[in-house]
Amino acid sequence: MVDKAYIQQNLSNTLQETNFPQLGTLYRGKVRDNYTDNEKNMRFIIATDRLSAFDRVITTIPFKGELLNQTSTFWFKKTKNLVPNHLIDIPDPNVAIVHQCDTFPIEMVIRNYVTGSAWRAYQRGERVSGIRFPEGLKKNQKLPEPVITPSTKAEKGLHDEPISKEDILEKRLVTKEVYEILEEYTYKLFEFGQLYSAKNNLILVDCKYEFGTTKDDEIVVIDEIHTQDSSRFWIKDTYQERFAAGEEPDILDKEFFRGWLMEQGYMGDGPMPEIVDEVRIELAERYIQSYEILTNELFTPDKNRKVLERIRKNLKLK
Ligand SMILES: Nc1ncnc2c1ncn2[C@@H]1O[C@H](COP(=O)(O)OP(=O)(O)OP(=O)(O)O)[C@@H](O)[C@H]1O
Numbered sequence: 072m073v074d075k076a077y078i079q080q081n082l083s084n085t086l087q088e089t090n091f092p093q094l095g096t097l098y099r100g101k102v103r104d105n106y107t108d109n110e111k112n113m114r115f116i117i118a119t120d121r122l123s124a125f126d127r128v129i130t131t132i133p134f135k136g137e138l139l140n141q142t143s144t145f146w147f148k149k150t151k152n153l154v155p156n157h158l159i160d161i162p163d164p165n166v167a168i169v170h171q172c173d174t175f176p177i178e179m180v181i182r183n184y185v186t187g188s189a190w191r192a193y194q195r196g197e198r199v200s201g202i203r204f205p206e207g208l209k210k211n212q213k214l215p216e217p218v219i220t221p222s223t224k225a226e227k228g229l230h231d232e233p234i235s236k237e238d239i240l241e242k243r244l245v246t247k248e249v250y251e252i253l254e255e256y257t258y259k260l261f262e263f264g265q266l267y268s269a270k271n272n273l274i275l276v277d278c279k280y281e282f283g284t285t286k287d288d289e290i291v292v293i294d295e296i297h298t299q300d301s302s303r304f305w306i307k308d309t310y311q312e313r314f315a316a317g318e319e320p321d322i323l324d325k326e327f328f329r330g331w332l333m334e335q336g337y338m339g340d341g342p343m344p345e346i347v348d349e350v351r352i353e354l355a356e357r358y359i360q361s362y363e364i365l366t367n368e369l370f371t372p373d374k375n376r377k378v379l380e381r382i383r384k385n386l387k388l389k
C-alpha cells in the first residue's frame with residue numbers, strides 16, 4: 072500500500088488538464104481529456120486527476136487518473152476474449168490509445184438489484200425502459216435475474232433517458248441484429264464482472280456499457296468498463312444482514328466526498344468549502360484502496376510523478 076507520506080509528497084504532482092492539439096480534436100469531459108485523430112482512426116483518452124462532484128470539477132487527487140485508467144484497462148484485458156474492446160495500447164499510466172469508433176446512440180445498462188434511478192421509478196409504479204419489475208420488491212433487493220434497461224446517450228450536459236428495446240428498434244437507433252449482439256456482450260461482460268467481484272467480496276450491482284464500431288466494422292465495447300464511474304459496487308459479506316435490517320448496503324466508496332461536502336453544509340449550490348490537504352490525502356488513500364479491492368492487485372504508482380512531462384515523453388510529443 073502506498074503510504075500517507077508519499078501521497079502528501081505528491082499533492083502538487085497532479086494532472087489538472089492537458090493541451091495537446093497534435094493529438095487531434097479535444098473533447099474535455101469532467102475527468103478525461105479525449106483527443107480524436109480521424110485520419111488515423113485513433114482516440115487518445117487521458118485520465119486526469121480531476122475530482123468532480125455535483126457536476127463540477129473541484130480539485131485534483133494524486134494518482135486518481137492513473138488509477139482510473141488502470142482499472143478500466145484491467146477489465147478490458149481480462150475480458151478481451153469474451154467481448155472485443157476498443158483498446159490498442161497504454162503508452163503511459165494515464166493514457167489509453169483506442170480505436171476511434173462510430174458510437175451507437177444508446178447505453179446498455181444492466182442491473183442485478185433494484186436501486187438508484189430504477190428504484191425511484193419502481194416506487195412511482197413505473198416501468199423501467201419498458202420492463203415491469205416483479206411486485207413487492209424492497210429497495211436494494213436482488214432481482215430474479217439480471218435485467219438490461221437501456222438508455223439514450225444524451226448530449227453533454229443533458230441526462231440520459233431510459234428507453235425500451237421496442238422503441239430503440241422502432242426508432243432504428245440500432246438494428247435488431249446489432250441490438251442482439253449488444254445484449255449478448257452486455258450479459259457476458261456483466262457476468263464476468265460479477266463472478267470476479269464476488270471473489271473479492273464485492274457485489275457488482277449495475278453497470279453501463281457503451282459500444283461502437285471500428286473502421287473495420289467490428290462491434291466493440293468502448294469508453295470505460297467496471298470503473299467506479301460506470302458501475303456500482305457493494306460490499307458482499309455485509310449485504311444480506313444490512314438488507315434484512317432495512318439498512319443501506321456498504322458501498323465501495325465514491326460517496327465519501329459527497330458525504331464530506333454535505334457535512335460541511337454544502338448541497339451543490341453556492342461557494343464550495345475549501346478542500347484541505349487532509350481530505351485530498353484521505354481521498355487518494357480511498358481511491359487506492361478501492362482499486363486494490365476491485366482488482367485484487369497492489370497499486371504501484373509510476374515513479375515519475377511529473378505527470379504532464381512524462382505523458383509528453385511517452386507520447387513523443389514536442
Ligand atoms: N473508442 C471510442 N470511440 C468513440 N468515442 C468514444 C470511444 N470511447 C469513448 N468514447 C466517447 O468519449 C466520450 C467520453 O467522454 P468523458 O467520459 O470524458 O466525458 P462525458 O462522458 O461527456 O462526461 P463525464 O465527464 O460526466 O463522464 C463519451 O461520449 C464516449 O462515448
Ligand SMILES: [Mg+2]
Nearest residue numbers: 100101294300
Ligand atoms: Mg463519461
